[in-house]
Amino acid sequence: MTPDDDLPPTDAAAALRLIEDQRSQTARRLEPDPRVLYWPWGVAWLVGFGLFFLRFAPDDRVLVRLPGWLPLTVLFVLLLAAAAIQAVAGAKAYGQVTGDSATRGRWYGCAWALGSVSVYAGLGRISEHLPHDLAALLWSATAVGLTGALHMAGGAIWLDRDLFRLGVWISVINVVGTFAGPGWHSLVVSVAGGGGILVAGLLAHLRRRRAR
Template sequence: MLAGSRALTLFRKVVCVEPDDDAPPTDAAAALRLIQDQRSATARRLVPDARLIYWPWGVAWLVGFGLFFLRLTPGGKALVPLPSWLPLTVLFVLLAAAGAIQAVVSTRAYGQVIGDSARRGKWYGYAWALGSVSVYAGLGRISEHLPPDQGALLWSATAVGLTGALHMAGGAIWLDRDLFRLGVWISVINLIGAIAGPGWHALVVAVAGGGGILVVGALAHRRQRQQS
């Protein structure tokens, strides 16, 4: 889901000073200012806005899993009479939109990056795609033999668990503390929700998961502004 967030760490590693036809700085202070300006300009080109990376996923989880909770509460009663197809459809549409936004933003940023960093990002994207498809294929064969509430819990808990694990893996690859901590948080709340059972899991993931992603995006954006 958040593969593109690795760009949030690139500005700590890349300094690019573009040729300048103007006369060189006449003192050390001016030279330092020029280097800092070029560093900030490079970071703005290579690092996408953190809000575009995190917030679409946060909204998708908050709204999508929130609808699941409204339709099927822990007691098996619907708080809001929704069609059975609506929560899953809305969740998939919002996840697809979030993926499209991240793809566009990441392509614009990573189109200027080559070497090991670009290769890691490509392979990490493959891990997301193949891992998700293989897991969902297995779930599709199992869930049809379970009661609807247990089948829904199996799907959501497995998908959220995979997301948490891949976030931690991404954080380890790029030494990104924010991404790793988000993966830990997602894994912990997923465990809590799965133990609590059907209905509760959707509520926990919607509020703590979606809300947590929104908070991480806001904090990452604030750091971007402070470091630019």
């Protein structure tokens, strides 16, 4: 005798609901925790750009006497750590995924890598002719602007509203910080950018929990 729970659904509507439930459960198992994807980047921006503001404040002020090399070093280390955490989480979650989704992911990763290299190569040739404060603003504003644009592109590719909205937010605060000027840009990106990424990760996590 076959238990009743193991019998197939007797009508098409029930079968479709069963398929959809199983698909949703599989998707939730594959998707990494949003906090793992968002929070390392949020911490990197909050701490890294925060140190830039403390060391290179507006009007050439120094709020906290730190070595000049420290803010950039800390920012790079934290960004590399965030990238490594995201790469491990993504490989674990999507390593078995094939088809169009895998192709989109690879191409999107190439867009990040090649876009960053090409933009920074140009900045390297230009920034050496600018004063230190304007060169720093050029680098940070361009990097943050590229991040916002690629977040919006990722949201459009996967129809991810949270990712697209985060890209919009990053782009808006980048414009505000750029017009505010050197020093202020670091503060805006640290608090509103890093803090915004942390909040986005928390909200995505809570929505995921409610969907279960």
